[in-house]
Amino acid sequence: MNLGVMRAPPLRWVLWDVKDTLLKVRLSVGDQYCREAEQVGLSLNPVKVNSAFRQVYKSYSNRYPNYGIAQGLNGHMWWTAVVRDTFDLCGVQDTALLQTVSHNLYHNFCNAENWEVFDDSKTVLEVCASLGLKLGVVSNFDKRLETILKSCDLLSHFSFLITSEDASVAKPSPRIFEQALQKCGASAAEIAHVGDHYVKDYLASRSVGIHGFLLDRDNKYEQSDVVPKEHRLSSLEELPLRLQQHLNRG
Known part of the structure; x- marks a missing residue:
């Protein structure tokens, strides 16, 4: 019996870093x-x-x-x-x-x-939700994060928040992403993570099998640092199209 080529499952979740990804200190x-x-x-x-x-x-x-x-x-x-x-x-x-x-x-x-939300943040979060994706946060931050996101009108986009203070472990440890996997109730192959730090976000999420996307607003990294190169973003506006490519699998 020929089962054909096994395809990767489509994405169900997008996890987000917050500071310097969705907002920054003003x-x-x-x-x-x-x-x-x-x-x-x-x-x-x-x-x-x-x-x-x-x-x-x-x-x-x-x-x-x-x-x-x-x-x-x-x-x-x-x-x-x-x-x-x-x-x-x-x-x-x-x-x-x-x-x-x-x-x-x-x-x-x-x-x-005290915070400045990047111009592309809210729109891209809304587009991701319109694609049927659920959103969560994995952030090296303290317990104030929920209040900050609420005050910046971002909190309602997310199904859950995991801060390193609450999790008692910080990125780049894979253990914080393992907690996120449990929250999602999905396999790593069904999850993407978006963040601005090469080690703490991109490499760390990939280490547990999550699709890591590196946000490189200031062009600090070479394209060769990110594989596949389409997972390097110069702005969040590039993300929805890249995610749709994953959604169309299966």
Whole structure:
């Protein structure tokens, strides 16, 4: 009996990275931190604050990866410490002021005015849904993500969110994608993932059999880095046609 050529199953789900894929921080960290500091009477240099933040963020990311979950911390504690140490490096040592600024920054970053949704994001999410695809999020982010997506009018597009804080594991670990597979109730071959990071999004999703799409808005990668080359996107507007090619299989 000739069974013919086995075809790959069509896509059922598209998983999404969020930061720098669907939206980005509107201003530099230095500018946003300085604006918050002004509210309590502090006048600081955004360039200096930005430099201090990069130093502190790198240190905490190395010492306490994924918000220090494994060391008994959480996103709120982690970010509060990062903000405190950033301002401390800039010479602010008033404990009460540091507590106020770190509290306000953590909560105010949930507001839409601190985020810029890319022009192609909402339209492409709507088109994906119109193709009959279900959408989910897999993001290295803290528990504020749901509130942020809601404030940016994006939350309703997704059937589920998985953040690295809630999952207790971060990309590029395949374990966070394995949790997503369970949420989808589908095989990896029926799922695509879209993100802007070559290792954490593209390679990591492919490592579990998911169709990885690399969003390369700034043309940082060579076409040869992505196989097949059609899975490298210069904008999200290119995605629906690429997905339709998968949908037409079967």
